[in-house]
């Protein structure tokens with residue numbers, strides 16, 4: 001089979017539940033969907049039967065629309081039983097935004113990995129270099145245009161705006177930990193690259209994977225390098241995380257945070273590797289022609305117009321791809337006299353470059369080459 005082809009099998013249908021509604025996807029497991037006022041216009045959340053009560057997985061954005069939708073769920077779908085626990089897969093505002101409200105509303109604990117929880121507290125407090133000035137400097141050394149930096153300054157600290165408060169304590173989730181939720185046992189699968197220590201949940205009895213943002217059916221997960229870990233190989237961490245999904249049952253039903261629940265975990269992982277290998281190859285080719293900053297790479301990776309918000313994601317993604325190749329030795333990285341970091345590649349044959357890009361994405365060479 002072509003490694004880049006993937007037709008998701010949408011086992012739960014293609015009509016998502018309305019806001020405030022629920023849709024059973026497996027015994028004791030319900031799918032919720034909340035709208036979002038941005039290009040990515042929704043998030044999926046999960047409600048799990050948990051003995052005498054319920055466990056919520058992910059919370060939605062902190063706004064009145066989402067609060068109202070939750071109130072409707074509480075009124076119509078909890079059968080008079082309380083929410084006992086609130087799990088957050090990771091720190092992003094669409095996942096953790098309403099965590100504080102939900103935990104207070106139900107006097108329930110927040111369950112999160114330590115990496116996600118502490119990072120959320122640090123970013124939420126605006127500690128340098130996770131604040132606006134730190135982000136602006138990070139983007140400046142990677143070649144962002146003055147107009148982009150100005151727009152970032154004007155926007156201010158988006159995380160503090162979107163996550164105004166967090167629970168002051170948490171219960172730690174750890175890689176490999178088994179959580180009993182109702183009659184089912186769920187195992188924490190930790191993953192990096194998208195966020196510090198993302199927790200996906202795997203239930204082998206039901207062959208269900210609550211994937212969070214680590215595995216989505218249509219869009220590729222954003223992988224970025226951030227100011228607090230400016231030399232990180234985030235894409236390498238993400239690709240190694242995908243290995244853990246290779247080990248799951250082929251019939252696994254994936255419950256993603258965006259898009260529709262699907263089957264086809266192995267072919268989706270293969271397709272993502274091929275996608276990143278293709279992008280890595282583009283960068284290798286371009287950096288053999290001339291030294292490029294990460295900002296110079298954006299038009300190679302993204303062919304559409306980008307707004308400030310998308311430009312930030314795109315630059316983070318460009319740095320992550322360049323750092324993957326830097327980590328394998330395929331690109332060199334230097335700080336030029338103008339204060340900008342640029343990447344260069346040695347001259348190489350097309351075949352050699354393809355081998356480097358595929359190896360960096362964790363793919364073997366195709367048979368016959």
Ligand SMILES: [Zn+2]
Nearest residue numbers: 090092194213
């Ligand atoms: Zn996310």
